[in-house]
Amino acid sequence: MNKQYKHIKESQVKIMELMKPSNSNFSGKIHGGYILNLMDQIAFACASKHSGNYCVTASVNKVDFLNPIEVGELVTMKASINFTGRTSMVVGLRVDSENIRTGETKHCNSSYFTMVAKDDDGKSTPVPGIILTTKDEVRRFARSITRQSEGRNRTSRFNSKVFKVDEYIHLLEESNAKIELK
Template sequence: MEGKRVQDSEVVLAQIMQPESANILGNVHGGWIMKLMDEAGAIVASRHARRPTVTVVVDSIQFCAPVHVGDLVHVRARMTQAWRTSMEVEIRVEAEDLLTGERRLTATAYFVYVALDRDGRPAPVPPLILETEEERRKAEEADQRRAERLARREARGTQ
């Protein structure tokens, strides 16, 4: 299977935040931001695998700042690593004040997706071609997170 570059599947989604997505203080609900993050991540994973994908892990989500009604939200998602049937996607959310142009980081996370075949079973994915030092570093960090996730899963299974 031929490898694919990080840039071949990355995506940026942008959306104006509306009042129906917010609480009474005008802050957008974290669940709404998570939905946008999952949509962006699934697009990246499906573009990389060229197969349907399902979310299997949401890892290390951090909400850094609130998103307000009227902000333009940018959700940037890109591959960090591809294994046999699973892929990790890094997702960063920024909110932009359209009147000032100020952007602030509002959330980050790593989502893991599994590619599916026609029968709904895990399917092989292409390897990730790492072209820059940053991409190689992020891939190593993804491998470490994966090892930690697998160790936690194994520990739960033995209890």
């Protein structure tokens, strides 16, 4: 089988949506859950476009809401494949908002969605690789490899079967917690 590769730009997706009052939370800002829903949709579109298959969200790596989004602002979301594994892809997302009256823009958040391609039987299926053409694309690919490795190490260190309280108890000394181990 010939290994397929695609340029990143072939699957990039951009959506823009005006934020309506029906999408706001109790404080009058756009609800974070609504933004996460849109992010999941654009990650799906980008991954499906790249793989040519239906894709599912396997994980979301860290979503920091940097700036609130106001009702009436225009939100722009951009998605791009940052990494390809055998059956998975890391989709990098950027969310910006624009006050359409003043033209002021702000970066609201960035995140990384790991998406897995599925075949017609619902089984994971291989995806094309990506062709890296810029230093930033190489940096994003390398960062994804590092992030995956760090995630595996973190998960194994805190596995309940191997976790050693004595090694971490000092971390709680200045925290807002009271320890009453039995």
